[in-house]
Amino acid sequence: MQETEIVVVGAGIAGLTATLCLQRAGKRVALLEGANRSGGRVRSVAGGVDGTARFDTGPTWVWPRWQPHVQRWLEELSIRPFAQFEDGEAVLDGFGPEVVRQHLPGQDGISRLSGGPSAIVEALKDRLHPETQKFNARVVALENTNDGLHVHLQDGETISCAKVVLAVPLRMIAEQIRIDAIERESLDLMRRTSTWMAQQAKAVILFKTPFWRERGLSGRVASRIGPLVEVHDHSPEHAASGALFGFVGWPPMDRRRDPSALRTAIVEQLVRCFGSEAAQPQDLIIQDWATEPLICSRLDLEEPPEHPEVGPEVLRQGHLGNRLWFAASETAEISPGLIEGALVSGEATANRLLDTR
Numbered sequence: 001m002q003e004t005e006i007v008v009v010g011a012g013i014a015g016l017t018a019t020l021c022l023q024r025a026g027k028r029v030a031l032l033e034g035a036n037r038s039g040g041r042v043r044s045v046a047g048g049v050d051g052t053a054r055f056d057t058g059p060t061w062v063w064p065r066w067q068p069h070v071q072r073w074l075e076e077l078s079i080r081p082f083a084q085f086e087d088g089e090a091v092l093d094g095f096g097p098e099v100v101r102q103h104l105p106g107q108d109g110i111s112r113l114s115g116g117p118s119a120i121v122e123a124l125k126d127r128l129h130p131e132t133q134k135f136n137a138r139v140v141a142l143e144n145t146n147d148g149l150h151v152h153l154q155d156g157e158t159i160s161c162a163k164v165v166l167a168v169p170l171r172m173i174a175e176q177i178r179i180d181a182i183e184r185e186s187l188d189l190m191r192r193t194s195t196w197m198a199q200q201a202k203a204v205i206l207f208k209t210p211f212w213r214e215r216g217l218s219g220r221v222a223s224r225i226g227p228l229v230e231v232h233d234h235s236p237e238h239a240a241s242g243a244l245f246g247f248v249g250w251p252p253m254d255r256r257r258d259p260s261a262l263r264t265a266i267v268e269q270l271v272r273c274f275g276s277e278a279a280q281p282q283d284l285i286i287q288d289w290a291t292e293p294l295i296c297s298r299l300d301l302e303e304p305p306e307h308p309e310v311g312p313e314v315l316r317q318g319h320l321g322n323r324l325w326f327a328a329s330e331t332a333e334i335s336p337g338l339i340e341g342a343l344v345s346g347e348a349t350a351n352r353l354l355d356t357r
């Protein structure tokens with residue numbers, strides 16, 4: 001770690017991509033991750049018939065037909081997309097006294113990944129030099145000195161380097177990392193940039209079979225009464241077992257107050273929409289991102305979520321005399337907030353940093 005030229009902070013897709021690009025350019029890079037795992041908002045759990053299928057509790061979809069950078073990285077990392085299952089009718093829940101079956105148009109090009117988005121994380125990690133990544137390394141401050149940057153970790157360790165890439169959601173930086181002499185306007189901008197999906201909770205519900213498909217249902221639900229506001233088929237590609245996922249509509253405080261009431265209400269909703277076979281799921285996993293201290297900021301909890309837009313150029317410029325760069329998905333000029341944005345911001349930030357002295 002002593003001879004590090006560049007420190008990248010945050011081992012989500014953006015940080016991993018930046019690290020790989022910098023290593024390929026011959027730089028000595030340390031990747032510091034505050035949690036005990038890489039992936040950030042990307043997470044999956046194993047399950048299914050033989051326990052080997054992966055189910056996404058973070059992102060699921062990419063749109064390779066419309067996302068050229070995703071397409072290029074999937075080819076480079078040898079990851080295969082497959083179509084999101086959408087055949088059959090959807091269920092409308094809470095639009096009248098009874099649930100209604102109805103055809104809903106699908107999304108053109110919406111795809112899942114073999115191995116889920118975790119496959120991107122694993123493939124990027126596999127390409128890094130061993131020893132590059134340090135876990136449980138939460139950065140709390142950056143000190144700008146005459147002879148470079150000092151990166152201070154929560155455990156008291158300090159790492160000196162020439163440049164730093166903060167691949168961390170911008171609001172987390174503003175709230176949790178003290179940066180010497182950062183411009184006030186940049187800090188305000190970071191506070192205003194919400195972290196896409198950070199206050200969201202996602203439920204993954206596993207079944208022995210995708211029984212809804214036999215009844216001509218796509219697994220899709222649009223609900224006005226919840227608790228899941230949207231449900232989609234999430235069965236493994238070859239459907240050896242069945243799975244659904246849904247976005248939880250209950251606000252973070254309600255989810256936290258009574259987790260078992262939420263689970264009961266989810267099962268009741270699935271029975272209402274898909275019949276009694278839904279009453280006995282093999283597993284029900286709820287990932288509440290609002291409780292993740294390194295992802296969801298205080299401001300993300302206080303303010304209504306906003307769909308990310310392309311932010312001002314200052315987010316993509318060097319700071320502190322080109323020593324400091326930002327690289328989370330929300331900083332990207334293409335697909336901010338999405339997986340594509342994370343890939344783009346990681347790669348483009350590495351290139352900009354390499355182009356400057």
Ligand SMILES: Cc1cc2nc3c(=O)[nH]c(=O)nc-3n(C[C@H](O)[C@H](O)[C@H](O)COP(=O)(O)OP(=O)(O)OC[C@H]3O[C@@H](n4cnc5c(N)ncnc54)[C@H](O)[C@@H]3O)c2cc1C
Pocket residue numbers: 009010011012013014015032033034035038039040041042057058059060061062137138139140167168169172176177196197198200201202289294295327328329330337338339340341342
């Ligand atoms: C429920 C959900 C569903 C989603 N669905 C989709 C989808 O279908 N399609 C899509 O394209 N996108 C989706 N997204 C968005 C997608 O997950 C993100 O755009 C992407 O994963 C962001 O990657 P990132 O590397 O920019 O940031 P993150 O994944 O947030 O990574 C940041 C990393 O920084 C670390 N960190 C934070 N603070 C510190 C610190 N002080 N010191 C050290 N490390 C720190 C964190 O632990 C984390 O590992 C979804 C997100 C969620 C939560």
